[in-house]
């Protein structure tokens with residue numbers, strides 16, 4: 691979709707870090723934006739801050755298909771059209787232990803939001819886009835679920851790899867039927883070194899009662915970014931934050947230029963991808979998954995570097 695001016699987009703997870711920046715970037719392109727998230731008060735604060743009549747916030751729970759159909763209809767009532775759906779809402783459950791020990795409620799909650807939430811968004815919006823034969827679908831996955839899984843993080847990459855495969859199937863089917871509707875997979879990252887400081891670091895936030903685990907962390911989730919910054923400060927280091935606008939730029943470029951892989955394809959990610967596919971192709975063990983091996987490789991690289999200096 692080359693000309694985004696006056697086009698209408700819906701962004702789920704719209705009061706979270708990346709969702710807000712995507713909304714801001716869309717407004718800058720002259721688009722009209724519906725930000726959708728769990729809590730109306732948070733959305734109201736975001737739209738007040740964006741300060742544009744072209745941005746509205748509607749409360750929705752992406753695990754509820756009927757609510758997403760109502761969101762589509764409200765968008766059509768509000769702006770008279772709908773062209774782009776960004777299925778971006780997700781949670782990190784903060785699961786504990788090994789992959790066979792994670793609480794079933796961590797699995798159920800993550801699958802319900804991160805996978806079914808995207809499917810609900812696709813089922814609610816894509817028939818409308820296909821019928822008008824114009825539009826774009828962006829599904830937010832993660833490098834951790836597209837390039838290779840970080841083994842210690844278990845549940846999250848399982849859900850994100852489902853989003854990756856789902857979006858590949860979607861793209862293929864839209865092309866096979868000759869639709870002008872297209873799809874992109876957003877893999878948030880930034881060419882600027884640093885972390886993407888968003889709510890996802892506070893794993894377990896917004897956990898609905900039905901997914902409680904009888905764990906004190908359920909009511910008081912840990913802020914992993916604050917902990918990380920504290921540890922870094924104790925070691926005399928500073929944690930830098932990459933601009934979230936880099937992720938939004940990627941999303942907008944994907945829609946405008948019809949890029950499927952919305953990613954910066956950073957060197958270290960491409961290296962991991964090569965290692966993963968070499969392992970598959972040559973039937974060798976997936977050693978890239980073993981963090982002890984990774985640390986040993988890093989240490990070796992540092993030693994080599996010292997030798998070169």
Ligand SMILES: NC(=O)c1ccc[n+]([C@@H]2O[C@H](COP(=O)([O-])OP(=O)(O)OC[C@H]3O[C@@H](n4cnc5c(N)ncnc54)[C@H](O)[C@@H]3O)[C@@H](O)[C@H]2O)c1
Nearest residue numbers: 703705706707708751752778779780830832886888889890
């Ligand atoms: N921040 C990162 O480092 C990073 C990296 C890779 C991928 N991502 C992905 O980017 C996307 C945006 O995440 P973020 O980093 O901005 O985190 P975030 O926590 O700030 O935003 C996620 C938003 O989703 C909302 N949400 C959760 N459950 C919902 C539900 N049931 N219905 C509606 N909304 C719901 C939350 O309220 C939150 O506002 C997610 O898909 C995440 O997995 C983030």
